[in-house]
Amino acid sequence: MRINLLGAVAVAVLLTGCAAEARSAVPPEPARAVTSKIATVKGPRITVYRSKDGQRQRTITSPNDYGATRVFLVDRDEGEWLRVLLPVRPNGSTGWVKAADVTLAETAHRVEIDGRAFRFTVYDGDRTIKTGKVATGEAGTPTPPGRYFFTELVRPADPAGAYGAYAFGLSGYSPVLKSFAGGPGQLAIHGTNKPSAIGTRASHGCVRVSNADITWMAKNLAIGTPVVVKG
Amino acid sequence: MKIKLALVAALAMTAGVVALSGSALAEPKTPSPSPAPADQRPTVSPSAKQPVVIDPAYTG
Numbered sequence: 001m002r003i004n005l006l007g008a009v010a011v012a013v014l015l016t017g018c019a020a021e022a023r024s025a026v027p028p029e030p031a032r033a034v035t036s037k038i039a040t041v042k043g044p045r046i047t048v049y050r051s052k053d054g055q056r057q058r059t060i061t062s063p064n065d066y067g068a069t070r071v072f073l074v075d076r077d078e079g080e081w082l083r084v085l086l087p088v089r090p091n092g093s094t095g096w097v098k099a100a101d102v103t104l105a106e107t108a109h110r111v112e113i114d115g116r117a118f119r120f121t122v123y124d125g126d127r128t129i130k131t132g133k134v135a136t137g138e139a140g141t142p143t144p145p146g147r148y149f150f151t152e153l154v155r156p157a158d159p160a161g162a163y164g165a166y167a168f169g170l171s172g173y174s175p176v177l178k179s180f181a182g183g184p185g186q187l188a189i190h191g192t193n194k195p196s197a198i199g200t201r202a203s204h205g206c207v208r209v210s211n212a213d214i215t216w217m218a219k220n221l222a223i224g225t226p227v228v229v230k231g
Numbered sequence: 232m233k234i235k236l237a238l239v240a241a242l243a244m245t246a247g248v249v250a251l252s253g254s255a256l257a258e259p260k261t262p263s264p265s266p267a268p269a270d271q272r273p274t275v276s277p278s279a280k281q282p283v284v285i286d287p288a289y290t291g
Contacts (some may be wrong), residue, residue: 066283066287067283067285068280068283104273105273105274105275106273106274106275108274137290141290152283153280153281153282153283154282154284154285154287155282155283155285156284156286157285157286161286162291163287163289163291167287167289169287169289174290177290180288180289180290180291181288181289181290181291182288183287183288183289183290184288185290186288187289187290188287188289188290190287190289203290203291204290204291205290205291206289206290206291218282222276222280223275223280224275225275
């Protein structure tokens with residue numbers, strides 16, 4: 001009888017083991033590619049809503065003040081409605097747009113700025129494809145941490161000037177400067193004519209990179225590419 | 232008799248564990264929002280943009 005009891009326990013252990021094996025045999029979810037959706041405004045203006053119930057928030061024109069077709073970084077895709085990051089103050093503002101008013105595209109690229117390490121990293125999905133050094137805002141005019149996107153690409157008329165070879169406008173603004181050089185205090189990532197300042201806090205809020213690095217970005221990154229600034 | 236009862240209890244417990252495992256496996260997963268098929272989603276082309284030549288007014 002003792003043998004029978006031991007046998008029963010052995011069968012029980014075996015059956016339980018089979019169940020656990022069956023559970024672990026479920027194929028894992030495939031790894032998802034890290035992509036972002038970019039919404040490009042179709043017409044000369046777009047209505048932005050506070051919520052999906054149709055309460056209007058504002059109207060935004062396209063092209064923007066630099067003549068670039070208006071784009072938004074999509075924060076949430078709910079089919080007929082998209083919650084988008086807006087290029088307005090305060091930084092991080094969002095609103096809802098109708099999917100029918102935009103065309104959607106995707107990018108696997110994103111830029112991260114590490115303000116403490118004075119470094120930028122460009123990713124293609126999970127893969128690092130470019131790194132380099134940056135200069136950030138001085139203590140009195142800091143580069144604000146946050147999630148932004150490229151709003152336009154500018155080639156300065158004077159490539160030997162302070163903005164260097166190219167400048168990507170960002171969707172965020174200086175928390176200190178309400179206006180600067182005739183503009184609204186908009187942030188950007190741009191080249192420089194003072195490469196010795198890269199690796200320091202030197203700007204009025206913009207992120208400066210070498211002219212070689214901004215030229216690489218201009219060739220390889222699209223308007224709408226997400227940019228995360230970490231403090 | 233006690234041994235028989237223990238044997239029946241052990242088998243019943245095993246059957247319960249297996250049944251529970253089965254129901255957990257069969258539990259439907261919440262469908263994640265499925266994006267459109269990859270071939271229907273255009274990828275933004277970095278080369279499609281034309282830089283605007285202008286004196287910018289960023290915060291420098």
